[in-house]
Amino acid sequence: MEAAHKKEERKSVFSDYDYSNFYYGAGDDPVNLLGPFREWYQEAKPNGYYLYSEPLSSAPATHVQVRNGKTGAVHDLLNLASYNYLGISYREEVKQAAIEAVNKYGLGASGSPILSGTFDIHEELAREVASFKAKDAAILFPTGYSANVGFISSIMRSGVFFRHNNPLDLERKLGGVRGKKLVVVEGVYSMDGDVCVLPEIVDVAKRHGARVLIDEAHSTFLFGANGRGVAEHFGLDQEVDFHLGTFSKSLGGQGGFVCGGRDLIDYVNAFGRSRFFSCNLAPPLVAGLRAGLAIVEGEPELRAKLWSNVAYMRRRFAEEGIDIGKSTSQVMPVLVNNDAKVFAVAEKIQDRGLYLQPVTYPAVPKHKSRLRISVSAAHTEEDLEQAVRVIASVLREEGICR
């Protein structure tokens, strides 16, 4: 018994826990979890969590300056982490538009979009986005996340989840649902880079009388003949009822939007609380987004370059025996599948000049840890080749690929 008691006193190691252990906790004080979290994080951070939120001191271009979270030293790294899929955020036209808007409007909107925060350029951007998506109207949100929260909570009241990209499970779940039904999918899934099986999902949804919402955060401006997204790619633009997107990925800015019929947009304007309890998008940002949208519409070759880069990376990863799972998009998970080793792998890769982040549980299932790569149209073939070689060499050294 004595021996057992001593073992019970064993101090927990950081790998016994992860973020999910610090979300729920009952007790007398709502801050009881702060102490255990601090104790865990103090050990977890030097063991790899420092790789998150390392500050950049340059534009999110193909090469970035990053301050190492452990040493404090600033390094020039090849950037495979930013969402800047078309390299738009630092284009001269975009920066110039933002500068001019600063001179005209100042920094912020200084008001809720339903009160004093709507400017002429907000209306213009909303019209332009609607036109680009071939919809009657669009409404802007401060972020893509708030677009989802605000839109869904404005038209729905509760929900159930179906399993990832699984029409059979959707069929089963919809069979047990009474009342309003809304099926919510993403165009491209942000952790696996796989594309929604939209035709099957739409088929199941329609047979059960459910509406379909697609969040095209990672696919708007990239997929489809006109860049409208995965719904356009599958020829299902009209069958999908609600279209969401973000400005923070391919347009390199910030904000979200919902497109649809005029009645829908008016309703969401009235009930989208995440929107009207936030300040509207900053005018310089809006001006930059308008310039970015003009680039997307005027330069379809950017999309062609992105898909060429994606094809190059897919081919090279396959040649090197590197597993990228089910990805068929510009988001590529390099699967490490080892929660303990992923931080060491990421650290080594960063030390050799690449900027990318590890992703572990609970963002992905246990043992599905990976390095997430964002391919951009701005990358050169030399950039991509350098990335593949560094990643392959580290994965081989760590015994993760042949």
Add this chain to the structure above:
Amino acid sequence: MSLTRYGYRNAISGFFEFPTDNARRILPAGLEPVELHHGTSIFSMTVFDFTESEVGAYGEAVMSVIVVPLVKPGERLPKSAFYPYLVATTTRAAREHAIERWHLPHWMEDVEIAFEPQGNRLTAKVAADGAPVAEMAVGDYSWNPVSHLYQSFMRDGDKSYLASITMEGEQSEHEEETGRVRLHEHAFNKDLAVSEVYDVPFREIWMRNGAQTFQPLVQLETA
């Protein structure tokens, strides 16, 4: 204060999604289910193959709802907490021991528990009154020695209790969705809407060659 130790050969757990409405029907006032996402809570089934204890060797099946742990400043943070709403054992001695010492709610007849290894999978079959109750299979992944703290909440009449339990041994834990549970329509499962329990576990835990150690029971204030 003495500890109570149970040595086991195998202990397998599956965590399954099931409706929060069902979880709330099972839980007493004061306990909150952990929700995976809105409306979806976690049903857990654990089956033990105990090899040594104060009442000898026996098998045990524990049906639980995963609940919010009780966190106290300066104390070790539990990995998770559960509310066992039904425990079944293969021997009367084990049942009487657990009722008397831990105030655990029991199926009051002996059950049959069989473990069937097959490659890297282990299946536990539970039968009561000569009829199948549940079959659960889990697969392994990689094995590591662990010592994890869990909390178990019990309610007995108007009294509430907390047991802190340390699980030691070799552990395999994963979310490969390779396991399966089949819950039969049987009085044993009357608290569950069986058809609404997802049959593929989102997490599978397999522990072997270890010990489960209970700290002395703590009586809680009842709201």
